[in-house]
Amino acid sequence: MKITGVDTFFVDVPLQAPVSPYQSRYICSTSTGALLIRIETDAGITGWGETPQRLSFQNAVSFTGAEADYFRPILLGKDPTDIAALYADWGMGEEPYRQSLVEMACWDILGKQAGLPLHRLLGGLYRDRVEVTCCMGIRGPEEAAAISKHYVDLGFSTLKTKAGRSPEEDLAMVRAIRDATGDRLNLRIDPNMGYTPEVALQLARDLEPYDLQYFEQPMHKDLLQESAEIRQQTTTPLALNESVTTMKNVRKILELDAAQYLLPDTYQCGGIWAVKLVGEVAASASVPCIFHCAHDLGLRTATMLHMAGSSPNFPLANDCTYYSLENDIITEPFEIKAGTITVPTKPGLGVDINEGMLKRYLVKSSVD
Template sequence: MKITDIEAFAVNVPLVPFEDGGIAPYVTNHNSLTDMDRVLVRVDTDEGISGWGEVRVFLTPEASVSIIEEGIRPLVVGQSPFELEKLRRQVFIEYANADMFFAPVEVACWDIVGKSLGKPVYELLGGWTAPSQTDMKHRDHQTDYGDVRDVEVAYCLGILAPEQSRRRAAEVLDAGYSVLKTKAGRDWKDDVARIKAMHDEVDGELEFRLDPNQGWTIDQAIRVGSELTDAGIYLQYMEQPIRVDAHKSLASLKNQTRQPMGPNEDTYIPHNLRRLIDAGAIDVAVLDLTPAGGITGLRQQAAIAEDAGIPIAHHCAFDLGVRTAAILHSVQGIPGFALPPDSVYYGWEDDVIADPFEISDGTLSVPDDPGLGVEVDRDRIEEYRIA
């Protein structure tokens, strides 16, 4: 089997407004979102089997589509979708890291291989590894679990006023979630007030992740962590609180605040995961298959973290159904993902797959059909396609 063509489709899909139960505008340290641009990637083969991948837009939709179709396509056409390790080592662009743009092509290859063999991707990765992310029950007790394809996800919330956050936290708990992640970084005092309000509203029944996207200085991060500790609030982890490549400062913060550190953007930089481990600056590895170059690269990173005894969570980048499916297969089939992946899937007004996922009691089910197990609806792509 050989790859014959690659085509990319940029789409813009709106988010459900907050007052209607959604999350828009989703405010972060960097921006405020009411919709999101995504790129869907189709890889075709000479045996008539096609696979799909998905990636966020880089710079502009036109730039992203051009890099994939004009840059990545010539490097992989004529190659076998089965030979993923060979493929990802051949995709080399001098002075640039092409992993992000190769990732949706790589995921599409997994989709093709699974369809060809009649197997879901998580089985190709080795099968069920972590059906109970929150309490890590022993593998010998498999029969004690319900549907092992149910993956708990963490609810993600933008920066809101404390009272709005308080109300939403109660709704999230009622909906069956056990973990809530909120953005931060614009004002560290407001960030503390928001976590305290939510913790108080749910009487400590939710765990929290706090993500300022590198928005704090080291002194601010120390005060945030210390104030929460003094209030008896222990985060599941503090995600990338300070700038990347400041590993000694991150280790110092980790030791001074008693809050677990979960670097994310730091792990996008090649070899940083190993450096973070060596510096004692990481408690949770917040990984992402896109900057890793796809599922194969993610598996390599996960092995490094698992060998170091560090639990893993998967990052969310406003994923439609294709990348959501890829993430679910990855956390199901790759060892080490002991914490629920982030998700904002509930925030979309629509999706580009024929049968959108349904969230039940804070969980998503891993598709069991061959490949990624989702069917892309071309009509919906055209409806949301960016001209």
């Protein structure tokens, strides 16, 4: 089988309340942007991939109209089922966003060729429904309380909220959520590397009475020794996301005992197989993983479901903002019931593109 065609599409789908507006410490989002790729083969099989919008990537690729022009010289004539070669020989190892986009489409093609859903190729089904979080941007105490109660009513068990502008704001938000929902929600907060080690340590100690499930990436991604030291000085569990990139970094995190949980993602690690490897290596150190979310559409959500569905070491609720989308670009959008989603069972990623929705939310295409 050979790749005969490559097209790319930039789409942007509005978010709905209460997720929108989604305020992190550095940006406020009201939509989910993604770069999609469509790979065609001489066997008549088409694969799709998705990677999240990132400003530098978007400016360098999407808005210049050069997306497919970048990929075609690398991909045309290649066998998309040679996924190991994608990692080793196709020249995208330094571009995890781009590599993850292509790799997802290759797995989609391989699954369709084999007539098997992705989770079968990743080891088989371990759980047929995957638990997901509800997510919230930074909010004032009253809003945070109201939104958290709303999520409890919808049947979610886990809430993740953005943080990182100030420790006082974070504590007020956490206190309001706990006052409103008690222990009915597992609670996570994510400062997105917003604090120095000194501030992160004090905040972790101040958060101890509120029984967080974990405190995610409070400091810069390179401060692994500092993360290990904080773990020794507080009972608040520490999780790392931005630090989880290469296997070298993962090994260092585990050697230092710098995190109680890891949050790998395809666009940071370089693909589905890379996330699978992180999960397996972390399991050898008894460190559970959570699949990270970057405001995902249906393709990346499907990937998360296959990964978590096939991997015992993804036991907790995985990050998700899917329920906040106005719509999706797949034909049968996922349904969330009591905070869980069923793992797809059709071949490949198990989802099909809705061409009408693709056109509706299209911002820029290399073939427009």
